[in-house]
Amino acid sequence: MYQIPRAEWYDLTRATNWTYSYVTEDEMFPEEMSGARGIPIEEWETYDEPYKVSYPEYVAIQREKDAGAYSVKAALERDAYVDRADPGWISTMIAHYGAIAVNEYAASLAEGRMARFAKAPGNRNMATFGTLDENRHGQIQLFFPHANIKRSRQWDWAHKAMHTNDWASIAARAFFDDIMLCRDAVAVSIMLTFGFETGFTNMQFLGLAADASEAGDHTFASLISSVQTDEARHAQQGGPSLKILIANGHKEEAQKLVDVSIWRAWKLFSVLTGPIMDYYTPLEHRSQSFKEFMVEWIIIQFERQLADLGLDAPWFWDDLVNDLDVTHHGMHLGVWYWRPTVWWNPAAGASPEDREWLEEKYPGWNKTWGKCWDVITDNLNNGREDLTLPETLPYVCNMCQLPIVGTPGNEWNVQDFPLEFEGRLYHFGSKADRWCFEQDPERYKEHQNLIDRFLAGEIQPADLPGALAYMGLGPGEMGKDAHDYAWAEAFKKQAEVA
Amino acid sequence: MAAFPINSNFQGDFVMQLVPVDTDDTMDQVAEKCAYHSVGRRVAPQPEKVMRVRLHNANDNFPRDMKVSDAGWRPTETLDIIFADQ
Numbered sequence: 001m002y003q004i005p006r007a008e009w010y011d012l013t014r015a016t017n018w019t020y021s022y023v024t025e026d027e028m029f030p031e032e033m034s035g036a037r038g039i040p041i042e043e044w045e046t047y048d049e050p051y052k053v054s055y056p057e058y059v060a061i062q063r064e065k066d067a068g069a070y071s072v073k074a075a076l077e078r079d080a081y082v083d084r085a086d087p088g089w090i091s092t093m094i095a096h097y098g099a100i101a102v103n104e105y106a107a108s109l110a111e112g113r114m115a116r117f118a119k120a121p122g123n124r125n126m127a128t129f130g131t132l133d134e135n136r137h138g139q140i141q142l143f144f145p146h147a148n149i150k151r152s153r154q155w156d157w158a159h160k161a162m163h164t165n166d167w168a169s170i171a172a173r174a175f176f177d178d179i180m181l182c183r184d185a186v187a188v189s190i191m192l193t194f195g196f197e198t199g200f201t202n203m204q205f206l207g208l209a210a211d212a213s214e215a216g217d218h219t220f221a222s223l224i225s226s227v228q229t230d231e232a233r234h235a236q237q238g239g240p241s242l243k244i245l246i247a248n249g250h251k252e253e254a255q256k257l258v259d260v261s262i263w264r265a266w267k268l269f270s271v272l273t274g275p276i277m278d279y280y281t282p283l284e285h286r287s288q289s290f291k292e293f294m295v296e297w298i299i300i301q302f303e304r305q306l307a308d309l310g311l312d313a314p315w316f317w318d319d320l321v322n323d324l325d326v327t328h329h330g331m332h333l334g335v336w337y338w339r340p341t342v343w344w345n346p347a348a349g350a351s352p353e354d355r356e357w358l359e360e361k362y363p364g365w366n367k368t369w370g371k372c373w374d375v376i377t378d379n380l381n382n383g384r385e386d387l388t389l390p391e392t393l394p395y396v397c398n399m400c401q402l403p404i405v406g407t408p409g410n411e412w413n414v415q416d417f418p419l420e421f422e423g424r425l426y427h428f429g430s431k432a433d434r435w436c437f438e439q440d441p442e443r444y445k446e447h448q449n450l451i452d453r454f455l456a457g458e459i460q461p462a463d464l465p466g467a468l469a470y471m472g473l474g475p476g477e478m479g480k481d482a483h484d485y486a487w488a489e490a491f492k493k494q495a496e497v498a
Numbered sequence: 499m500a501a502f503p504i505n506s507n508f509q510g511d512f513v514m515q516l517v518p519v520d521t522d523d524t525m526d527q528v529a530e531k532c533a534y535h536s537v538g539r540r541v542a543p544q545p546e547k548v549m550r551v552r553l554h555n556a557n558d559n560f561p562r563d564m565k566v567s568d569a570g571w572r573p574t575e576t577l578d579i580i581f582a583d584q
Contacts, residue, residue, distance in 0.1 A: 330512050333513075372511070379538075394516075395505045395515055395574075405513050409510060416554055451574070454516070
């Protein structure tokens with residue numbers, strides 16, 4: 001059967017808008033869902049997505065991707081890579097699946113909002129594919145870890161994590177709810193696809209794919225590469241929205257949406273990706289430091305994209321650059337110290353060789369972060385594991401929901417950015433976290449962070465075991481040191497030899 | 499006397515922590531309670547120093563025998579606990 005070449009029909013079909021007569025435009029596209037911001041629908045019809053694909057092409061490509069990833073999994077299953085992989089790498093996978101898989105499914109709802117409510121027909125077309133993408137990502141990242149549940153209950157957290165009140169889940173939900181589930185279609189296209197996916201998921205997926213290949217984990221590498229190629233396509237939905245907003249006098253709001261999204265994404269990645277890249281991935285398999293990845297993918301590339309669109313670098317850009325030497329080290333130390341509160345086994349990544357690498361990548365690490373690890377290492381080598389476990393909660397930020405951290409040791413600098421609003425005292429981990437709150441207090445003011453819940457009596461008994469129960473962590477699920485303290489033992493052996 | 503939550507920012511440590519104190523506690527007792535969760539865990543002890551309490555980023559320390567109930571703090575107030583010569 002003759003098929004009309006795509007070039008002859010594509011532009012017409014993708015630009016076709018509905019003709020409605022029984023409802024008004026406002027009923028068809030409610031402002032709170034569409035977010036057209038008073039810009040006429042004719043302007044939205046100029047939306048021009050850079051990546052064009054037809055439905056038959058999409059299905060053929062996706063089928064190929066799935067077949068590739070699933071066949072690698074099937075072929076390597078008997079190889080039982082997971083049984084011989086470094087425990088730090090296992091933790092990387094378990095942390096990743098728990099934080100990502102169910103949020104991928106939530107992202108399909110966000111894509112669905114654009115697919116239905118965007119006034120731009122091109123956006124609706126792209127988002128239809130995006131909905132299918134994210135659904136696939138949710139399924140594949142639940143199916144792959146499911147094969148490992150027989151090995152440990154922690155793998156089950158791929159599905160369980162986002163249905164609990166674990167602190168990391170609260171942080172991830174607070175971010176994703178804000179940028180993708182509780183925003184109008186235009187804001188979703190900017191905050192989710194431009195702010196978050198263009199920079200940060202690229203880094204998580206390309207960076208992890210590189211580390212996975214290095215570590216010999218070809219199943220995980222093929223899985224996340226298959227996900228990343230979808231992200232690279234549907235992440236392009238935000239750019240055309242930004243162009244329309246800027247061209248129609250909404251640059252300031254466009255900038256604000258981008259800035260909030262970037263800052264919040266940065267904080268989440270500082271706890272999710274930073275520790276994985278700089279501490280969990282075995283030293284010999286690390287391709288670049290987290291800071292190097294961030295500089296390449298976010299600082300340089302993203303800044304260029306912003307400039308191309310006529311936007312400025314976010315006002316907090318210098319703070320973010322400075323934080324590349326600080327925040328993720330603090331998040332890692334916090335996760336490790338409070339390890340019973342996470343669903344994976346954090347790798348300390350603080351052996352003599354690791355510390356040499358950290359000092360090289362982050363000059364000054366030993367006299368700051370190293371000071372804390374010195375005390376921890378001594379306690380472990382002196383039989384005082386009890387002193388390396390928490391007896392209270394870290395104070396968490398009312399925006400990112402993550403611990404308020406800063407530089408320890410000789411250059412001690414840990415800052416709180418408090419704000420009293422309508423009689424309530426809020427605490428923020430950075431100026432930018434507080435700024436996000438101040439942009440839209442109505443949106444955030446009711447949210448209770450983990451400390452607020454604890455003080456309100458929601459966590460019973462009001463102690464650490466009560467908090468663990470509140471977070472849904474049972475026996476066999478709570479994190480412990482990934483290498484059973486072998487890294488600390490290495491210092492003891494070093495001292496004995498000396 | 500009543501339980502009173504504060505946000506402890508201990509010199510040399512990397513994280514702020516929730517620490518329950520008592521409204522009848524003196525500043526020295528507040529410092530001790532904060533130290534319990536930092537010193538010997540991630541901060542090396544400094545036995546030759548005393549620990550002083552001050553509002554976050556303030557210059558002046560509270561008197562060592564001042565009680566929490568007299569300090570005018572808000573619940574979850576952020577406090578710096580620092581090592582000092584006296």
